[in-house]
Amino acid sequence: MSYVDEVIESVIRENPNEPEFHQAIREVLDSLRPVVEANEQQYRRDALLERLVNPERQIKFRVPWIDDCGQVHVNTGYRVQFNSAIGPYKGGLRLHPSVNLGIIKFLGFEQIFKNSLTGLPIGGGKGGSDFDPKGKSDREIMAFCQNFMSELCKYIGADTDVPAGDIGTGAREIGYMFGQYKKLRGLFEGVLTGKGLSYSGSLARTEATGYGVLYITEEMLKCHGEKLEGKTIAVSGAGNVAIYAIEKAHQLGCRVVTCSDSTGWIYDPDGIDIDALKEIKEVKRERLSVYPDYRPNAEYHEGKGVWNVKCDVALPCATQNELTLEDAKQLVKNGVTAVAEGANMPTTMEATEYFQSNGVYFLPGKAANAGGVATSALEMSQNSERLSWSFDDVDAKLKEIMINLYHNIDRAAEKYGCGGNYVIGANIAGFEKVVNAMNAQGIV
Ligand code: NDP
Numbered sequence: 001m002s003y004v005d006e007v008i009e010s011v012i013r014e015n016p017n018e019p020e021f022h023q024a025i026r027e028v029l030d031s032l033r034p035v036v037e038a039n040e041q042q043y044r045r046d047a048l049l050e051r052l053v054n055p056e057r058q059i060k061f062r063v064p065w066i067d068d069c070g071q072v073h074v075n076t077g078y079r080v081q082f083n084s085a086i087g088p089y090k091g092g093l094r095l096h097p098s099v100n101l102g103i104i105k106f107l108g109f110e111q112i113f114k115n116s117l118t119g120l121p122i123g124g125g126k127g128g129s130d131f132d133p134k135g136k137s138d139r140e141i142m143a144f145c146q147n148f149m150s151e152l153c154k155y156i157g158a159d160t161d162v163p164a165g166d167i168g169t170g171a172r173e174i175g176y177m178f179g180q181y182k183k184l185r186g187l188f189e190g191v192l193t194g195k196g197l198s199y200s201g202s203l204a205r206t207e208a209t210g211y212g213v214l215y216i217t218e219e220m221l222k223c224h225g226e227k228l229e230g231k232t233i234a235v236s237g238a239g240n241v242a243i244y245a246i247e248k249a250h251q252l253g254c255r256v257v258t259c260s261d262s263t264g265w266i267y268d269p270d271g272i273d274i275d276a277l278k279e280i281k282e283v284k285r286e287r288l289s290v291y292p293d294y295r296p297n298a299e300y301h302e303g304k305g306v307w308n309v310k311c312d313v314a315l316p317c318a319t320q321n322e323l324t325l326e327d328a329k330q331l332v333k334n335g336v337t338a339v340a341e342g343a344n345m346p347t348t349m350e351a352t353e354y355f356q357s358n359g360v361y362f363l364p365g366k367a368a369n370a371g372g373v374a375t376s377a378l379e380m381s382q383n384s385e386r387l388s389w390s391f392d393d394v395d396a397k398l399k400e401i402m403i404n405l406y407h408n409i410d411r412a413a414e415k416y417g418c419g420g421n422y423v424i425g426a427n428i429a430g431f432e433k434v435v436n437a438m439n440a441q442g443i444v
């Protein structure tokens with residue numbers, strides 16, 4: 001059996017009941033086959049792949065907190081410190097009832113390669129909790145965040161591990177966590193990114209993931225002789241990534257006709273009204289069902305459905321495995337030409353393969369959504385030098401990073417005879433830098 005297959009099998013055997021983690025491992029290792037085969041003897045001797053697929057450390061802890069009625073609840077907190085070969089662990093904190101160790105491990109594993117692709121010195125990590133922020137009061141959110149940080153603060157630090165936002169963790173949660181870290185550790189340092197601007201956050205971090213998705217998609221289309229301008233786009237999600245992907249798409253002359261949340265989706269033939277969407281989601285924290293109150297021409301539908309709408313470009317920006325083979329077939333039938341993953345692993349493996357074999361340009365999340373963590377690394381730089389850069393400076397750096405990233409994965413795919421396959425290109429390019437650093441640092 002090949003070394004890659006042996007390692008995939010051992011991961012499945014040793015980590016049962018973690019399907020998302022298996023999926024991420026399989027996708028990455030499958031595409032690393034040409035590199036692994038070329039170095040098989042050395043990699044086997046050094047147990048390189050075993051070291052890559054096993055987190056350096058995984059922390060699991062109890063998070064008790066008190067609700068507004070005086071009832072105590074207990075959630076589970078996680079931080080998986082996956083790989084620090086190229087820098088301090090870096091990656092978001094997900095707060096969602098679906099969170100379990102396998103989901104955090106899949107996200108942490110992906111983060112290693114994504115962070116490597118940014119070209120910046122950040123290792124891979126991820127954390128979160130099965131706490132559900134929906135419907136909670138501000139005080140309850142604060143109580144949870146403070147108790148979560150009371151334990152997490154023992155394991156993180158500006159030069160050790162720097163968490164940030166992800167699903168369910170936005171500026172409000174980061175603020176409460178930062179306050180608690182500072183109180184317990186007595187340190188005002190860049191221990192979290194996505195901080196508010198009044199306490200050393202970075203301009204453009206809020207926008208970065210969504211903007212980055214559009215910058216890289218524009219560059220990819222340009223290199224294939226096509227223009228992004230004028231395209232009709234379907235977006236899923238209505239959170240941080242989706243909102244700023246829609247905003248940038250409109251700035252670049254596209255029309256985004258859909259968005260969604262976990263209860264339903266919107267079709268707005270005139271283009272999603274970004275001010276209304278921000279008001280609903282960022283200010284009032286409401287469901288999308290109220291969107292037609294702002295835009296009488298728009299339709300609200302319960303359940304799933306954004307991928308049935310005719311579009312040129314699809315940007316899944318909600319969650320893992322939200323775009324299935326059936327959805328991919330419908331999108332191809334409707335003439336989609338490009339798909340870029342704003343979320344982490346939103347496209348199932350079968351759907352990805354269907355896009356690729358039907359000539360759709362496909363950018364995987366670890367490339368397409370890397371602008372968020374890249375800008376987090378820029379926030380770390382600003383914190384280290386105790387300076388704040390202008391919005392335009394950060395945005396220009398973000399754009400440059402996304403353009404370089406595209407060319408880097410494009411070259412890697414070409415080098416291994418898989419031109420245009422950005423899944424392979426991203427995995428190989430991300431892997432090469434991490435392996436180089438792991439080899440240089442010995443068996444640790
Ligand atoms: P938010 O919490 O801001 O928004 C998430 C959106 O996705 C919401 O509209 C939410 O709907 C929807 N959603 C979440 N879970 C589900 C689910 N199980 N089924 C259906 N819809 C769901 O998160 P982000 O925008 O920050 O994150 C979105 C994706 O992007 C995630 O995959 C995340 O890992 C990834 N990502 C985020 C980055 C960042 O900087 N924030 C950077 C790179 C990737 P509802 O509100 O109803 O739950």
Ligand code: 2IT
Pocket residue numbers: 090091092093114162163164165166193344369370372373374376
């Ligand atoms: O998935 C991701 O890249 C994020 N949630 C952002 C991580 C970060 O550290 O900014």
